Amino acid sequence: MATILITGGTGYIGAHAAAELMAAGWDVVLLDNLRNSTPGVLDRLAALTGKRAPFVQADVRDAAALDQVFAAHRIEAVMHFAGLKSVGQSWQQAALYLDNNVGGTACLVAAMERASVRRLVFSSSATVYGEPDGVPIPESAPLRSTNPYGRSKLLCEDMLRELQGADSRWQVALLRYFTPVGAHPSALLGESPQGVPNNLMPYIAQVAAGLRPELQVFGQDYPTLDGTGVRDYIHVVDLAQGHVAALRYVQQSGKGITVNLGTGQGISVLQMVRAFEAASGRPVALRFVDRRPGDVAACYAATDLAHSALGWRAQLPLSAMCADAWRWQQALAADRAE
Ligand code: NAD
Ligand code: UDP
Numbered sequence: 001m002a003t004i005l006i007t008g009g010t011g012y013i014g015a016h017a018a019a020e021l022m023a024a025g026w027d028v029v030l031l032d033n034l035r036n037s038t039p040g041v042l043d044r045l046a047a048l049t050g051k052r053a054p055f056v057q058a059d060v061r062d063a064a065a066l067d068q069v070f071a072a073h074r075i076e077a078v079m080h081f082a083g084l085k086s087v088g089q090s091w092q093q094a095a096l097y098l099d100n101n102v103g104g105t106a107c108l109v110a111a112m113e114r115a116s117v118r119r120l121v122f123s124s125s126a127t128v129y130g131e132p133d134g135v136p137i138p139e140s141a142p143l144r145s146t147n148p149y150g151r152s153k154l155l156c157e158d159m160l161r162e163l164q165g166a167d168s169r170w171q172v173a174l175l176r177y178f179t180p181v182g183a184h185p186s187a188l189l190g191e192s193p194q195g196v197p198n199n200l201m202p203y204i205a206q207v208a209a210g211l212r213p214e215l216q217v218f219g220q221d222y223p224t225l226d227g228t229g230v231r232d233y234i235h236v237v238d239l240a241q242g243h244v245a246a247l248r249y250v251q252q253s254g255k256g257i258t259v260n261l262g263t264g265q266g267i268s269v270l271q272m273v274r275a276f277e278a279a280s281g282r283p284v285a286l287r288f289v290d291r292r293p294g295d296v297a298a299c300y301a302a303t304d305l306a307h308s309a310l311g312w313r314a315q316l317p318l319s320a321m322c323a324d325a326w327r328w329q330q331a332l333a334a335d336r337a338e
Contacts, residue, residue: 003027003073004247007060007108008081009053010037012191013123013180015045016240017079019189022049024244029073031066032082033059036194044188060104063111070115077119077247080108083152086198087127087294090149101152102159109163118170120160121246126178126232126260126299128154135230135266136302139176139258146294157258164256171256173246178232178262178301180239182321183328190328191236200272201233201321205329208282215284217269219291224298228269232262232300235316235324245312262301263314272318279322 004021008014009030015037018028022045030042030053039055046052054073058065060082069075083101084090090097105122112118129137130144145151157174164170181201183190197203206212220227242261249257267275273284307313 002076003029005029005031005069005073005075005078006081007031007078008083008123009055010034010039010041011081012037013177013236013239014079014081015041015189016184016236017081017243018045018053019048019184020237020240020244021247022051022053029054029056029069029075031056031058031060031069033057036084041189048184048186048188061099061107063107066108066111067114070111070117075115075117077121077250078108078112078117079121079243079247080105081123083123085149087147087149088198090147090152094148097148097152098155101149102155105156105159109159118167119250120171121173121175121243121250122156122160124157124174124176125150125153126176126262126301128157128176129299131296132299135298135300136264137260137299138302139260139305171250171254173250173256174258175242175246176258176260176301177239178234178260178299180236181233182235182237182316182324184237185320185324185327187324187327187331190325190331192332200231200269201276201325204273204276204284205280205325207284208276208280208326209329209333213285215273215286216289217273217286218289218295220288222291222297224266224268226268226270229295230266230268230298230300232265233267233272233318233321234262234314235321237324238263238314238316242306242310242312242314245310249310257309259306259309260301260303261306261314262303264301264303266298266300267318272322275318276322276326279319280326
């Protein structure tokens with residue numbers, strides 16, 4: 001089978017996508033600058049799949065390194081995960097987010113064009129919907145950004161839409177992720193946030209593990225079922241399988257697509273806390289604090305297009321997201337204890 005280049009391949013979602021692609025019979029080449037991941041992922045991926053994926057330590061803004069990768073491998077398509085993803089950091093380092101995320105994507109696309117590889121699966125985000133007019137959010141909803149990270153994703157989407165509109169040989173899948181959580185059920189792959197986690201699930205996992213005293217719940221007066229923020233959490237393994245489905249779609253149809261990857265189900269912060277307590281058997285202390293600036297009340301996906309076009313639906317329930325995140329949290333603790 002053909003080879004897929006995975007940028008950001010040692011990162012959280014990229015590594016899960018690599019595992020699913022390899023399980024489905026594809027060869028992969030991983031490229032990452034290791035800014036937010038470690039090479040240990042490569043050993044764990046090999047243990048999981050029984051095969052060691054070639055790895056290139058390089059930045060997607062390094063044109064010469066990209067040319068070398070395309071010269072050395074018969075790349076059939078690229079999955080582009082490499083990017084910076086912290087909303088908070090993007091306010092402090094807006095220029096970095098433009099350079100890394102938008103500049104990185106432009107550099108990759110130019111290298112693909114030089115190599116005549118014009119099939120791309122891109123990691124976009126529900127952040128491109130900004131404060132939505134309503135939920136569930138269809139792909140046709142207006143696009144807006146509320147922070148520099150979101151703007152960088154929107155600019156990448158614009159660039160890729162432009163490219164595809166101008167040259168029909170390009171096939172681009174823009175995948176708008178809702179809120180990826182969980183870990184591989186083997187506990188070999190997962191997310192290892194550096195320092196204080198920004199996101200809900202890793203924060204809850206650390207409270208359950210006794211590493212942090214309590215969860216701060218950002219806001220209790222949203223117009224939602226219990227006043228806390230509602231999100232569409234999707235298991236990272238389901239998300240990774242959505243990438244395989246999107247790749248097959250562009251291969252078979254010869255067309256691009258813009259599609260939401262979510263479950264279509266909204267879960268509140270308090271519902272998530274209760275589900276995690278049930279999965280871990282540990283209490284999660286919490287305290288209500290002010291809303292987090294820029295947060296929307298509710299965000300969940302319309303999933304009809306993913307189902308009708310890709311034949312894909314998220315399968316794994318909230319209990320599996322929590323159980324797998326907890327298993328991963330325990331594996332991390334065991335690693336640190338060694
Ligand atoms: P991650 O940080 O775990 O993985 C991204 C990887 O890209 C990291 O290993 C990092 O070292 C690498 N990287 C960053 N900039 C690079 C560069 N210039 N050159 C080479 N490698 C580089 O993040 P993730 O959660 O796996 O996210 C993957 C993609 O999905 C990102 O583009 C992110 O914006 C997008 N996304 C993530 C979420 C989420 O909640 N995790 C939601 C929506 C979209
Ligand atoms: N959240 C919270 N406390 C935290 C982290 C997040 O209450 O320590 C809330 C946040 O306000 C939002 C939900 O949990 O309503 C999901 O936040 P996360 O950052 O995980 O995902 P995103 O909002 O980026 O989809």
